[in-house]
Amino acid sequence: MNDYAEINQLVSRERLYRQRHADELADCYYPDATVATSWQAGSLDSFLHGEPAEVDPRFTIFGSISSPVIHQNGKRAFVELPTETHMRMMVHGVLTEIESYRRLIYRVEKRDQDWKIASMISINESDNLYPVIPGTSLKIDPKDLEGLRPSYQFLSYVRKAAGGEISSDLLGTDRPKEVDKIYGEAQNWVDHKE
Template sequence: MNDIAEISELVARERLYRVRHNPAIADCYYPDATVATSWQSGSIDTFLNQEPAEVDPRFSIVGSVSTPVVHQNGERAYVELPTNTRMRMMVKGVQMEIESFRRLIYYVEKREQDWKISKMISINESDNLYPVVPGTHLDVDPKELEKFRPSYQFLAYVRLAAGGSISQELLGIDRPDDIKKLYQQAEQWLLEKNL
């Protein structure tokens, strides 16, 4: 298997293991890896051993990924992986499904024999919120949504409704300067190995 295929398989496997709650996900990451998502930012342990407030264990997470784009330089690469995740949950007594669109940025390295993830960063792109049962609805005051960023407004809404918290400073496509800076940092990291 060539490097691009191996890296692509790695990030696809990580996503598959994540939605299935498969403990083998840990093997996709280096022990010193960091992960920044909508609900945590820190070591790989915080990502693997916690769940966001809105996750209801009665419902499975359903996810799909698009083809990854791999930017490789020797034994380093960063990967762009568009994802779509759907989760069911109870919101104010109504069964709802949130659909989130994100772009994941993986930093991957080949430190010895295998490619593994050393960092993962989530970029929020858009989201939707739908009732699951036809004929039911959730009354949401549009003014209540105005305080949330458009790239993840419904995620923020359901997280707060579940008693959790969420930063208004997350990476999102509604702040293009932040995204531009992220890609500049990824390109710089990619080149550092050969400097």
């Protein structure tokens, strides 16, 4: 495979393994990798062995990805990967599903013979929350959504309802200057200008 095909397979595997295979997931990353998501930011270990408060162990998280856009320069690349994630959970006694749309920004490197992930950052784009069973009513007071960021308002709502916490300063498309900064830093890293 050429570098583009290897990088494409790497980020696709990472998303597939995220839900099913912890050992294989770890192998997609370098041991010193960092990961920033909605529920944690830090070392690879915190990403591999933690879960957000709203995750209900009775339900499997599933998702889909779009084709990645790869920006490569030699042995470094950053990858933009649009994703959609679905999680089922109970909200106010109603079986619901949240769908979250995100863009993942990976920094990948070829340090020896293989491409692996050096870091991953999640950018929130939008989300929806709805009852799973047709005809079921999910009542949410619109006042409870006031002040929640539009790029991840329902994720914030369900995490707080589950007793967890979520930062109001996560990356999101509703703050384009912060997103532009991430892209600029990624490009500088690829160009070895960091």
